[in-house]
């Protein structure tokens with residue numbers, strides 16, 4: 370397994386096996402490889418070939434390693450973001466999860482079932498009932514009205530017309546498109562078309578929703594609305610989501626955890642504050658360098674140990690308070706604030722700790 374840094378409080382943290390969630394995962398990926406080209410299967414086991422740069426490997430063998438030895442779990446209800454620059458392997462990885470692309474090596478276990486052993490019939494069943502995907506280009510059927518686009522997955526599944534209509538109406542309402550049931554996709558704005566895409570994905574009540582850069586084609590304001598929409602839907606429905614993006618602010622906004630990929634390799638898996646507070650290497654450090662730390666990090670990251678000289682009374686805050694939200698409280702107090710967890714004082718935050726972050730010197 371590739372070296373991956375992770376130290377979330379919610380996760381089982383075992384050195385060398387640090388990509389697992391605490392409970393039973395919904396999906397579990399182990400040692401996954403995807404190599405394009407001739408004799409792809411010989412590449413993962415060949416140390417010499419694996420050590421070559423992309424270009425050298427292509428020149429010598431005609432192969433490209435799109436996904437290189439990736440392992441992680443996604444917990445039920447989690448929003449797991451896959452992030453990386455263009456060509457880092459995000460789309461290939463996510464397509465391997467449902468075998469839209471056939472992985473070269475490794476395993477993908479979904480709800481306890483090894484998907485790589487599923488036959489074509491079982492895969493069809495899973496894709497119709499358990500997974501749904503939201504695409505960047507919306508993927509709508511242009512000659513169908515909104516309601517029939519939304520009901521498409523149910524139709525494929527063999528649901529009757531009345532059931533399809535009823536369910537479609539429910540999700541159209543849910544995504545805020547009531548009144549547009551009979552419109553055609555080209556009569557809608559980009560944001561509204563993507564709401565149709567979302568409704569279609571939700572209509573089949575999937576266990577896992579996959580998003581492939583769904584908002585990249587939208588302008589910034591609409592994009593922000595759609596991100597908020599995903600957050601709202603996740604809060605209301607609790608669906609497990611795997612979300613691809615190349616936009617760090619989108620990743621930080623949506624992701625419970627984020628996997629950062631580079632050249633097919635996992636560089637770091639962690640919560641937003643872990644990536645910003647403890648980047649695994651210079652690549653991640655560079656990625657997160659422009660993020661306002663006070664907006665992402667919590668007091669846990671900046672509190673100092675308690676000493677005898679510290680006050681025994683005064684304001685108390687949780688270590689999970691985001692620094693930005695505690696700034697006013699700390700700066701308006703003449704004495705340091707006590708950070709309290711489970712009834713015990715676990716640290717101290719004073720003006721100095723806050724100002725170091727605000728001034729960007731930490």
Ligand SMILES: Nc1ncnc2c1ncn2[C@@H]1O[C@H](COP(=O)(O)OP(=O)(O)OP(=O)(O)O)[C@@H](O)[C@H]1O
Nearest residue numbers: 405433434435453454455456457458459460461462
């Ligand atoms: N069908 C294919 N045949 C050969 N190489 C491929 C194929 N699909 C992808 N690749 C290569 O695999 C690598 C990863 O591509 P992938 O599309 O997964 O990256 P990505 O991070 O999703 O990029 P983007 O953000 O541009 O979509 C790239 O080098 C790409 O050229």
